Amino acid sequence: MHWATGAARVLAVEPSMLKPLTDNDEEELELVLPVISAGVQGSSGDTEIEPQTGIQSRVVKGTGSGIVDMARNEQGSLWATITRESVQLWVHRPVGIISKVVRTPKSLLDHGANKRVFWKPDSTMLVIVTEQSFLHLYKIIPHGGEGASYQLTNSKSYALGPGEGVGFPDLIIKFKMTIKMDAESDIIVATVNPPAVQLIPWVGKVDVKTCLIRNMSFLLDKSVMIVAMSRFHNSTTQIWCMSDGKAYIVYYTPNETESGSAASMTSSGDSWYGFCFHGNPEGFDKQDAGVIAASNPEYSLLAIGTRGGDVRIFKSGEHAGQWVFSHKLPLKESQSYVNGPPDKIVSLAWNSDGNVLAVGQAHRCPSVWSVYGRRLFPTASHDMPILKNATEDPYLQGSRALFWSAGNMDLIVLGPNDSSTDFYAIPFAKALPSVQNYLSSAPQCLLHLNDRLLVYTEGHRQDVSSTINPDTFVWNNVMVPPVYMSDNWPIRYSCLSHDGHYLAIAGRRGLAHYNLHSCRWRLFGNWQQEQSFRCQGGLGWFKNILIAGCETIEDQKFELRLYARENNLDNNEVLYTEQFETRIAHISVWRSSLLVYTANNTLYCYSLGTDLQLVWKTSLQDIVDSPLLLKSVSILTTENTDGIDATHISLLPDGNVRLSFRQITEKVEYYWITRSAHDANDFSLWAFNGNTLKMWWHVFGPGGGEQSLASFAKHNFLEMDIEFYPLAILPERGIVLGLEPEIAIHKPKWLATFKMATKTHLFLQTILRHLLTHSIEGEWEAYEFARHYQELGYFGHALEILLHNVLEDEAESGIGFNEGAVLPRVVSFLQQFPHYLDVIVSCARKTEVALWEYLFSIVGAPRDLFERCLEADQLKTATSYLLILHTLEPIQTTSQDTVRLLERTLQAQDFELCKELVRFLNSIDSTGATLQQALSMVSVSNT
Numbered sequence: 001m002h003w004a005t006g007a008a009r010v011l012a013v014e015p016s017m018l019k020p021l022t023d024n025d026e027e028e029l030e031l032v033l034p035v036i037s038a039g040v041q042g043s044s045g046d047t048e049i050e051p052q053t054g055i056q057s058r059v060v061k062g063t064g065s066g067i068v069d070m071a072r073n074e075q076g077s078l079w080a081t082i083t084r085e086s087v088q089l090w091v092h093r094p095v096g097i098i099s100k101v102v103r104t105p106k107s108l109l110d111h112g113a114n115k116r117v118f119w120k121p122d123s124t125m126l127v128i129v130t131e132q133s134f135l136h137l138y139k140i141i142p143h144g145g146e147g148a149s150y151q152l153t154n155s156k157s158y159a160l161g162p163g164e165g166v167g168f169p170d171l172i173i174k175f176k177m178t179i180k181m182d183a184e185s186d187i188i189v190a191t192v193n194p195p196a197v198q199l200i201p202w203v204g205k206v207d208v209k210t211c212l213i214r215n216m217s218f219l220l221d222k223s224v225m226i227v228a229m230s231r232f233h234n235s236t237t238q239i240w241c242m243s244d245g246k247a248y249i250v251y252y253t254p255n256e257t258e259s260g261s262a263a264s265m266t267s268s269g270d271s272w273y274g275f276c277f278h279g280n281p282e283g284f285d286k287q288d289a290g291v292i293a294a295s296n297p298e299y300s301l302l303a304i305g306t307r308g309g310d311v312r313i314f315k316s317g318e319h320a321g322q323w324v325f326s327h328k329l330p331l332k333e334s335q336s337y338v339n340g341p342p343d344k345i346v347s348l349a350w351n352s353d354g355n356v357l358a359v360g361q362a363h364r365c366p367s368v369w370s371v372y373g374r375r376l377f378p379t380a381s382h383d384m385p386i387l388k389n390a391t392e393d394p395y396l397q398g399s400r401a402l403f404w405s406a407g408n409m410d411l412i413v414l415g416p417n418d419s420s421t422d423f424y425a426i427p428f429a430k431a432l433p434s435v436q437n438y439l440s441s442a443p444q445c446l447l448h449l450n451d452r453l454l455v456y457t458e459g460h461r462q463d464v465s466s467t468i469n470p471d472t473f474v475w476n477n478v479m480v481p482p483v484y485m486s487d488n489w490p491i492r493y494s495c496l497s498h499d500g501h502y503l504a505i506a507g508r509r510g511l512a513h514y515n516l517h518s519c520r521w522r523l524f525g526n527w528q529q530e531q532s533f534r535c536q537g538g539l540g541w542f543k544n545i546l547i548a549g550c551e552t553i554e555d556q557k558f559e560l561r562l563y564a565r566e567n568n569l570d571n572n573e574v575l576y577t578e579q580f581e582t583r584i585a586h587i588s589v590w591r592s593s594l595l596v597y598t599a600n601n602t603l604y605c606y607s608l609g610t611d612l613q614l615v616w617k618t619s620l621q622d623i624v625d626s627p628l629l630l631k632s633v634s635i636l637t638t639e640n641t642d643g644i645d646a647t648h649i650s651l652l653p654d655g656n657v658r659l660s661f662r663q664i665t666e667k668v669e670y671y672w673i674t675r676s677a678h679d680a681n682d683f684s685l686w687a688f689n690g691n692t693l694k695m696w697w698h699v700f701g702p703g704g705g706e707q708s709l710a711s712f713a714k715h716n717f718l719e720m721d722i723e724f725y726p727l728a729i730l731p732e733r734g735i736v737l738g739l740e741p742e743i744a745i746h747k748p749k750w751l752a753t754f755k756m757a758t759k760t761h762l763f764l765q766t767i768l769r770h771l772l773t774h775s776i777e778g779e780w781e782a783y784e785f786a787r788h789y790q791e792l793g794y795f796g797h798a799l800e801i802l803l804h805n806v807l808e809d810e811a812e813s814g815i816g817f818n819e820g821a822v823l824p825r826v827v828s829f830l831q832q833f834p835h836y837l838d839v840i841v842s843c844a845r846k847t848e849v850a851l852w853e854y855l856f857s858i859v860g861a862p863r864d865l866f867e868r869c870l871e872a873d874q875l876k877t878a879t880s881y882l883l884i885l886h887t888l889e890p891i892q893t894t895s896q897d898t899v900r901l902l903e904r905t906l907q908a909q910d911f912e913l914c915k916e917l918v919r920f921l922n923s924i925d926s927t928g929a930t931l932q933q934a935l936s937m938v939s940v941s942n943t
Helices: 105-111 329-334 385-389 482-488 706-715 765-774 776-787 793-812 823-830 836-844 849-861 862-871 875-888 891-907 911-924 928-943
Strands: 002-006 009-012 017-019 030-031 033-039 047-048 059-061 067-072 076-081 086-092 094-101 112-120 125-130 134-142 169-181 185-189 196-201 209-212 226-230 238-244 247-252 272-279 289-297 301-306 312-316 323-329 345-350 356-361 367-371 375-377 399-402 410-414 422-430 444-448 452-459 476-479 493-496 503-506 510-515 520-521 531-540 545-552 558-564 573-582 584-592 593-598 602-608 613-620 630-639 645-653 657-659 664-666 668-673 684-688 692-696 718-721 725-730 735-747 751-764
Touching: 002 375, 002 751, 017 196, 033 602, 047 503, 059 630, 067 112, 067 399, 067 410, 067 422, 076 493, 086 112, 086 169, 094 312, 094 657, 125 503, 125 725, 169 657, 185 226, 238 289, 272 312, 272 444, 272 911, 289 345, 289 836, 301 323, 345 422, 367 399, 367 531, 385 593, 385 706, 444 493, 444 725, 444 836, 452 493, 482 520, 493 531, 503 545, 531 593, 545 584, 593 630, 630 668, 630 793, 645 718, 657 684, 751 793, 765 776, 765 793, 765 823, 776 823, 793 836, 793 849, 823 836, 823 849, 836 849, 862 875, 862 891, 875 891, 875 911
Parallel strands: 033 047, 033 094, 345 399
Antiparallel strands: 002 422, 009 422, 017 030, 030 059, 067 076, 076 086, 086 094, 112 125, 125 134, 134 169, 185 196, 196 209, 226 238, 238 247, 247 272, 289 301, 301 312, 312 323, 345 356, 356 367, 367 375, 399 410, 410 422, 422 444, 444 452, 452 476, 493 503, 503 510, 510 520, 531 545, 545 558, 558 573, 584 593, 593 602, 602 613, 630 645, 645 657, 657 664, 668 684, 684 692, 692 718, 725 735, 735 751
């Protein structure tokens, strides 16, 4: 998951490259960066102007116009921005322009200004759409030798930033040709008049195929036009949004008659086929019309932005070619549209991991959503008029385009002002899914930033068991050495040891590990060895051994490596190596067992020691459709009643949690398996679906055994509404730990700064209610569960929430002691704890007076409870009951009770409580007569 952090960086296409030519003519600018010009000769279109030595400096007029569009290549490592007259090529690390093309005035006059920019899938070409419907094709080629780059090096005076050690690629933009649009490596162009689709080869205007929309038999309405097109990643399959609001999955297969003959310039509709997946055949509301689409191959999802301002998510169905509605991102509801039309959705961008979607809107702040629908940035409370004041960050008021950079650490946003030469990079922190599903003896969280990690582990915390204040949860800031990050950014894998004392990371190449006690890193001493392999599938700790899935770069071998934590990182120090036929996709460690899942859909189980011993292996062909869709795999063992260990495998393929190969639940982003605080064989399963947190209690215990696991999972779970995004379950403290985004607007320039706020959710009361409601022996089970938490300082608070929630739910129906009533069971349960009287009165004082009659009809009369407090010397609690008695009984009776309590507090020499009682007497009678009478009675009694 991703959370915005820090402040957005401003990136500009103009400032340092252009300078005024004269003081009298500020609009005429001299270009001092190498450029390649594109000109026009005759009416046939642009021709290439070969510059001397490949570089030309020239005077251009009007190059100061704003950015009109931007796009990234498939990997996000190269970006392209266009103004009306020029094209810029950017590299993402370090961020900067490496090449630029400025069009001639004749080209602008004949073909119109630049309008849209697109990349060829292999990143070797750009296509620019002009305002007069011309296509300008530009090649991206090395300027020097093949694969050459401008290397940067660390020095004593400065250190390179993350990813900057790779240097600038030596690439330039070179004009290729112009194509006039008349109506799988091809450029696919949709025309408006006539409504048609053209296939134009990237190699030039040869054998252009045109197919009229009215000839496509799969379309439900032939009188429509294409309003938006997008492509599946690494595929020729397309998504078309039509003018009638429907959306189609479309494929192109050339007929034999279209094999390249010059006569076949018009393609038949039989070459195109597809199906409608969004839109009722009879028509639907205009607000549901699709206007933009984006695919997510990592989760087999499609996102459709609608005219009504919502985003609909579709999922690949059980049958080939089937897409079914999954869920909706409620942008309208979260942004509270009032008396006005919904905002237009202008762009959708999934990150490369597929777990977050960025949504750009014309007049509102861009938003980021988790894969199944949790809003991550900004929260609904931030979508307020204050963002309109962020004059130095105009992207908060709308956007025209956005995309994720390589590494998914920055969201690149083009603001709403088409005259601006700036765009913005919003920095993000992210949590890797492999960390969240890692079963450990201590709850752990890892957040990745560009140059550091934020580490939270129970093994390093101070004793804060008496509070649930989020400020007491301390994140350890671990800086990654620049010598590693400059060459190997971004971090791809990370892992904490089970005791939370050791951290391992792996970036683009190599790996490193860190001691959180001594604060020392251990890196490869040999740079060539570090660069000779990359980690694949993850990292894991077993005692003092680091386990890494690896792929060697030179010979492309796949292997597991075992490194001793105390030894130097060196190829000669590898403890053990295990070879595999295919790429390692996931690894997981539990006690002395290791799971290895490979790209050929095979699961291996090893016994760990100084080497690896294969225990078993199995194919997941019938369980996992594609290795790409499996997000995590875990193993754990439990001891049966007969003393024999049972092995359980948990999987997360395609958003579905499978336990012992049986499906438990669907649409899951993360899941956790936690152990009970008092029973090593008692496990609970937690799954977050983007909206609620589901929890299965005693998943391997009575009623949840392997034989009945499927039925147990269907009926025996509870749900919790979590207002923030959960990152870890802290079972020993009864807390869910997570993060929520925050935005601060700073004067005087109204700059926005993004922060991550640590949040907690207490879940004890939810589990207690579930046990008291759904279990025959619920009261006994609830007591056994609760007694392990009664020493916590906030245990009484949890019991109070339990009572309050049940009271509010049952008071309206007045179920009382009838069958099915939970409140009597809750009260009976509470009586087993010394917190009972405090819980009752605290709940009553925070509840409407109208509910008191029902509450005290179950728990007993408040006077009886007051007397029980006096008998138990719970004088402070008795004082709270006085407030209730004062509301329900005459003032004379309350005064007498106050006198009795005042006498007891004087005897106990609790003078602070005496002050409270005196203030209470004075508050119920402003004349002071009641206070004087009470004091005189106390004096007579004491004499």
